[in-house]
Amino acid sequence: MMNENQIFDIARQYINHARYNQSMNIELASEIIINSLKKGGILIAFGSGHSIAGALELVNRRGGLIPARLLIEPSFGKYEVIEGYGSRLMEEVDLRENDVFFIISNSGINPLIVEIAEKVKSKGVKLIALTSLKGSKELRSNHSSGKKLYEFADVVIDNNVPALDVCISIEGIEADVVGISSIANSVLLQPVIIRVIQVLKEDGFGHLVYDVSSNSEETQLQQQKTFVLYKDRLLRNDNAIIG
Amino acid sequence: MKDRIFDEALLILDRVQKTQMISIKDAADTIAQSMKQGGILQGFGSGYYLSGARELCHRVGGLMPTKIIYEPSYGRFESIQGVGTKTMQTVDVRPEDVVVITSHSSIIPSVVEVAIEAKKQGASLIVITSMAGAQRLYPLHATGKKAYQLADVVIDTCFPYSEDMFDVEGNDTQVVGLSYYATVVILQTITMLVIGKLADLKLSQLIIGASGSKLDPKKVPIMRDTYQEYKKRTQRY
Numbered sequence: 001m002m003n004e005n006q007i008f009d010i011a012r013q014y015i016n017h018a019r020y021n022q023s024m025n026i027e028l029a030s031e032i033i034i035n036s037l038k039k040g041g042i043l044i045a046f047g048s049g050h051s052i053a054g055a056l057e058l059v060n061r062r063g064g065l066i067p068a069r070l071l072i073e074p075s076f077g078k079y080e081v082i083e084g085y086g087s088r089l090m091e092e093v094d095l096r097e098n099d100v101f102f103i104i105s106n107s108g109i110n111p112l113i114v115e116i117a118e119k120v121k122s123k124g125v126k127l128i129a130l131t132s133l134k135g136s137k138e139l140r141s142n143h144s145s146g147k148k149l150y151e152f153a154d155v156v157i158d159n160n161v162p163a164l165d166v167c168i169s170i171e172g173i174e175a176d177v178v179g180i181s182s183i184a185n186s187v188l189l190q191p192v193i194i195r196v197i198q199v200l201k202e203d204g205f206g207h208l209v210y211d212v213s214s215n216s217e218e219t220q221l222q223q224q225k226t227f228v229l230y231k232d233r234l235l236r237n238d239n240a241i242i243g
Numbered sequence: 244m245k246d247r248i249f250d251e252a253l254l255i256l257d258r259v260q261k262t263q264m265i266s267i268k269d270a271a272d273t274i275a276q277s278m279k280q281g282g283i284l285q286g287f288g289s290g291y292y293l294s295g296a297r298e299l300c301h302r303v304g305g306l307m308p309t310k311i312i313y314e315p316s317y318g319r320f321e322s323i324q325g326v327g328t329k330t331m332q333t334v335d336v337r338p339e340d341v342v343v344i345t346s347h348s349s350i351i352p353s354v355v356e357v358a359i360e361a362k363k364q365g366a367s368l369i370v371i372t373s374m375a376g377a378q379r380l381y382p383l384h385a386t387g388k389k390a391y392q393l394a395d396v397v398i399d400t401c402f403p404y405s406e407d408m409f410d411v412e413g414n415d416t417q418v419v420g421l422s423y424y425a426t427v428v429i430l431q432t433i434t435m436l437v438i439g440k441l442a443d444l445k446l447s448q449l450i451i452g453a454s455g456s457k458l459d460p461k462k463v464p465i466m467r468d469t470y471q472e473y474k475k476r477t478q479r480y
Contacts, residue, residue, distance in 0.1 A: 002439045004268070007432040008260045019249045026245065050302050053294035057423065061291060072317075141345070166304035168435055172442035175452035177304040178317065179437045182294070186424045187252050190244045198244060 006168055007178070013222065014184040017153045017160050022188060028155045029128045030195035033100050036126060037200065037208055041098030042233055043068040047105065048112055049077035053182045054104030054130060057189040064193060066208050066226050069234055071116075079112065081142055086115025095123050102187075106165045106181045108149025109141045117152035118145075130185055131152035135163035157192075190206040245285055248421070258401040263339045266398045267429060271436035273396055274306075274341050277367060278441065278449055282339030283308040283476050285366075285398045287357050288346065291319025294423060295371065301477075305434050306441075307451050307470060310477045312342070314353060326387060327356025335476065338365030345430070346370065347400070347422050349377035349390040358390040370394035373402040386410025402426040407458045 003009075016025075033043055044063060045055035052070075054212045059068040071093060079085045089112075095101070101120040103111045108131040129149050133156065137149050151157045161167075161184050166176040198210050207222045227234070274284055285308060286296030300309035304391075313331045316319075321327075331351070336342060338425045342361035349372040361368050370391045377391050391397045402422050441449050448462070448469040 004264065004432070005435060007428055007435055008256050011256055011428050015249050015252050019246065020474070023245060050297045053297055056291050056294050063420070089361060162301070166413070168304075168438075170435070170439050170442055172282075172445075173438060173447050173450060175304075175450075177438050177450060177452075178431055179302050179304045180300075180431070182427045183424070183431060186421065187249065187425060189325070190421060190424075191248050194244060194248060206333055 005205055007180075007183070008137045009197065010167055011179060011183050012191055014160070014180070015187050017184070018187045018191070020031075022157055023161070023202055025155055027194050029157055030199070032126045032128060032155060033192070033196045034199050034203075036098055036100035037065070037067055037196070038203070038205055039098040041067070041100060041225065041232065043100050043102060044093075044095070044157050045104070046071040046116060047071075047103070048080045048110070049071065049105065050182065051104045051185075054185040055102070057186060057194055058102060063197075064210055066098065066194065066210055066223070067230050067234070071165075073112065080110045080176050081112070083111045083115070083144060086112040088117060090119035095120065095125055097124050098164065100126045101129045102130070103145045103153075104185060105149050106132050106159070107137060107139055107163060108132075111143045111145070113149050114141065114143040114145065114147050116220045117149050120125065121152050122129075127153045128155050128157070130157045130159060130188060132161040132163065132165075132181070133158040135161060135165070138163040139209060150238065157188050157220070158164070159188060172209045206207065246375045254422055254429065255401065255421060257476065259425055259429060262401060263398055263429065266396055267297045267432050268436060269480055270343075270398060270433050271440060273367050273369060274433065274437045274442035275444070277339055278306070278308055278340045278399070278446065279337045282337065282341060282366075283310055283340045283473065285310050285316075285334070285336060286362075287312040287342065287344050287354075289314060289321045289351055289354050291347045291423070292347065292426075293317060295426050295430060298427055299434065300345060302434075302449075303451050304393055305347050305451055306437060307449050307466075308473050308477060312357065314357075316321055316352070321351045321353040322383065324352045324356070326351035328360060330360075332361035334360075336361055336366050338363040340364075340366040340480075341369060342366050343369045343371070344390055344394075345426050346363065346372050346390055347376060347402075348380055350380050352384045354390050354458070355382075355384040355386070355388050355393075358393040359388065362393050367396075368394045369396045369398070371400060371429055373399045373422065374399040375402065411475055458477055
């Protein structure tokens with residue numbers, strides 16, 4: 001007999017994991033993003049396949065950060081195992097020293113992820129990784145370098161999700177099923193972004209935040225000015241690669 | 244601040260679990276019945292809610308007969324009437340299929356049009372939305388319709404209108420919140436229940452097993468054949 005509440009029970013365990021085991025990493029990741037944005041950098045978020053959900057938690061959100069964008073790769077995960085694709089893709093990405101790059105990948109072992117991480121660090125840009133440390137360590141890298149995402153990162157937020165990102169056993173099905181990483185990741189990413197916004201506002205950088213709660217002319221004008229300032233880096237159609 | 248987020252996430256789980264399990268089970272029944280009849284699940288979400296479709300479709304440990312309905316602008320033109328209708332003109336939706344829409348408000352024109360077109364094709368429609376917001380907000384589509392009004396099954400994310408956001412202490416602003424969190428918990432519970440039903444129906448070949456998992460090697464060719472059978476309808480592009 002299936003326990004229909006299993007996902008809810010597992011989700012509660014991941015809230016506890018975030019609260020009690022990842023507070024420090026959440027704080028460190030927030031500090032990196034704050035420093036980058038204060039220096040005029042932007043946040044670029046990337047997740048391949050379903051991990052795009054994590055990247056979307058960080059950018060283009062109501063009440064979120066203005067200097068933030070998604071890196072969309074055109075194959076939507078289809079080429080993630082092909083060596084050379086990530087390196088070639090990154091040649092077309094405008095990455096600057098004050099930017100911060102945030103990669104979400106459960107295993108962190110596929111060539112696309114490894115090559116993006118390698119390129120980010122080769123340009124001296126800070127890298128934050130949201131990954132499963134135990135999962136990544138259990139699996140062998142799919143890249144010929146043998147490297148994995150977490151080895152490149154300045155800060156690793158560990159989602160503690162099983163290596164294959166499946167968590168439920170069901171009678172009659174041999175393999176475990178049901179992906180859990182998006183549930184685990186959501187409660188790890190929200191505190192990061194909210195902490196960033198809180199500090200930016202306290203430190204006089206509130207103009208970097210979409211203020212949806214205020215309709216005042218002054219706020220609207222300030223936000224328009226911020227958009228103009230970052231327009232060349234944020235417009236979604238200025239380049240076929242970044243969406 | 245962090246503790247407030249975690250406390251809020253726990254409250255969300257309680258609210259959804261206490262009030263939405265019947266609708267979640269209805270959704271799972273609808274999808275399992277569709278797949279039993281050879282139908283596929285088609286996921287749609289605009290902009291940020293593309294994540295909902297990604298959660299349901301082409302996911303290891305999830306359901307194989309699935310497809311994402313891609314809107315080429317990824318939500319940039321979601322408020323323009325005609326975008327959803329035009330998108331759906333090239334999407335193959337059949338009466339035996341299920342379309343699942345995730346939308347916080349249910350009022351965005353492209354989302355409403357995808358719902359209208361799905362129903363025109365005779366497919367079952369499941370909408371996951373914030374009912375408090377959807378009921379309160381003024382419709383943005385000329386028909387006056389909201390996506391949830393067209394649905395066969397509605398699942399409420401239980402977010403009071405605009406309380407998907409957090410107040411930042413000491414500031415007069417609201418920032419990003421956990422509305423997607425409720426959605427993803429609902430979606431994965433649906434996936435789990437559908438898989439259970441498919442197992443009962445001896446249709447385990449419709450589940451995507453993780454490579455490297457304890458999958459019976461004898462079943463791999465059966466899964467490959469099944470994938471070939473569905474390939475034309477579920478391809479990503």
